[in-house]
Amino acid sequence: MGLGIEVRPGDIAFRANFATREGGTITDRRAGRISSGTEELSEVLNREIDGVEFIFRPPGVEHRGGALVMRGEGLSDALSDSDPHDVGKPPREVVALDKGGRRGRHPS
Numbered sequence: 001m002g003l004g005i006e007v008r009p010g011d012i013a014f015r016a017n018f019a020t021r022e023g024g025t026i027t028d029r030r031a032g033r034i035s036s037g038t039e040e041l042s043e044v045l046n047r048e049i050d051g052v053e054f055i056f057r058p059p060g061v062e063h064r065g066g067a068l069v070m071r072g073e074g075l076s077d078a079l080s081d082s083d084p085h086d087v088g089k090p091p092r093e094v095v096a097l098d099k100g101g102r103r104g105r106h107p108s
Helices: 038-045
Strands: 012-017 020-022 025-028 047-049 052-057 064-071
Touching: 038 052, 038 064
Parallel strands: none
Antiparallel strands: 012 064, 020 025, 047 052, 052 064
C-alpha cells in the first residue's frame, strides 16, 4: 500500500521479487541482489495483456520487486503460488484454487 498503487475492488495485488531465470529454471531467487535497473524492469512489466492491466511498482531495494496489481474483469483472487522456493527449479504453474485452497476450478 505504501508504493502508491490504488487498489480497487476486484483487483488482485501481490508482493513480488525479482529472480534470475535461465532456460526455464530459477537460478537465483534474489536476481544477484541487483541494486540498479529495477525502474527499467518495472516499465517493461507495466502493460495490458488480454484485457488485464498489470501495474508494477518497485520499492527500489535490491531484488525486492515491490507490488504488482492486476486489474480486469472476472479475475479471481484464489490463485496458487508460483514460487518454487528453491533454485534449480522452474516457476510453478499458477492455477485457480477452490474455496478450500485446493487446486481446482474456483467457483465464479
